[in-house]
């Protein structure tokens with residue numbers, strides 16, 4: 001630390017907010033966290049925590065704990081609906097061999113619990129931010145009528161961020177043609193499905209998931225169409241989903257059959273358009289508030305975690321707060337924009353509704369040499385932005 005530490009208010013206590021607070025705390029910076037929800041509930045679905053997120057979490061000393069509460073995958077497979085293997089992802093060959101971390105499938109609530117347990121700061125619940133005024137000397141206004149001022153305000157309040165207006169006014173999220181279903185099934189599977197992540201690429205649908213360990217499997221599927229913004233229960237769709245995926249390769253039919261209607265949720269696919277800036281004055285955006293992206297690269301949370309580590313390092317090491325925030329944006333925005341572009345390409349490729357295009361895509365995927373995919377995977381991890 002080369003100067004007095006700023007006092008930081010983080011708005012949003014999701015994965016990004018908690019990781020940012022942990023990073024700041026570990027670097028001796030005063031931090032407060034304000035979360036709109038009235039409690040942390042064990043709801044939500046799974047997440048694939050890829051090697052780049054684990055590298056960032058290791059900086060905060062919690063990567064091993066995430067591996068303990070999640071399920072370390074041995075490998076991954078991309079398959080066609082008829083069961084043909086299009087591609088195997090051998091995590092030992094690139095991620096574990098070169099970077100020391102593979103992929104972990106974890107329940108979102110378990111990841112949040114690891115972060116909360118590691119944090120000394122108490123998250124203030126029931127604090128819904130409604131606006132942030134004066135970016136040069138910011139004050140956060142809450143729905144309960146209270147206000148707080150801080151040297152720096154971090155908007156980690158997700159894709160519908162209220163803080164974003166103080167940095168990039170009038171930005172609307174974009175709805176895309178696609179609906180995603182998610183759920184966690186209680187199901188007992190045998191090898192290799194207990195340690196293998198799977199994706200099945202069909203015509204206009206893309207489904208898969210991974211075991212979270214102990215007879216629990218995180219499943220997702222997409223289909224073309226629109227759904228309301230946000231996440232809503234989707235038990236009514238289950239009969240149709242069971243029919244649709246009955247002939248898909250293992251373990252998809254067993255997983256979809258085991259889903260409880262109460263544990264199936266639907267969200268419309270949305271993203272945040274690439275923002276011109278993430279920082280204005282002393283207000284900075286991070287996580288989905290800055291770069292909410294499509295889920296096809298499995299990188300939204302990963303990029304939020306990278307944001308958190310870089311932001312904490314910058315704030316802890318600069319005398320000049322504005323310069324620290326500028327460095328944060330400069331380091332992080334190009335990387336997140338690249339990953340966002342990747343998630344769009346993968347989304348287009350993975351959800352093509354044309355049988356011809358889907359057939360060509362699957363054929364191409366099965367013939368591209370392994371070394372090309374290894375190079376792409378290596379770059380994903382090697383490009384992880386850590387500044388310490």
Ligand SMILES: Cc1cc2nc3c(=O)[nH]c(=O)nc-3n(C[C@H](O)[C@H](O)[C@H](O)COP(=O)(O)OP(=O)(O)OC[C@H]3O[C@@H](n4cnc5c(N)ncnc54)[C@H](O)[C@@H]3O)c2cc1C
Pocket residue numbers: 011012013014015016017034035036037046047048049050127128129130156157158159160161162180182220267286287288289293295298299300301302303304
């Ligand atoms: C279908 C799907 C699958 C995904 N799979 C993966 C995956 O496998 N791997 C991966 O890395 N990412 C994945 N993601 C992306 C990942 O879920 C998000 O990128 C990640 O949760 C972003 O974290 P965040 O903390 O920025 O936002 P959020 O998780 O949305 O957290 C925001 C927090 O802020 C709070 N909040 C909201 N508004 C306010 C307010 N006004 N005031 C105060 N608090 C507020 C919310 O209650 C919440 O706690 C997936 C996303 C989807 C939709």
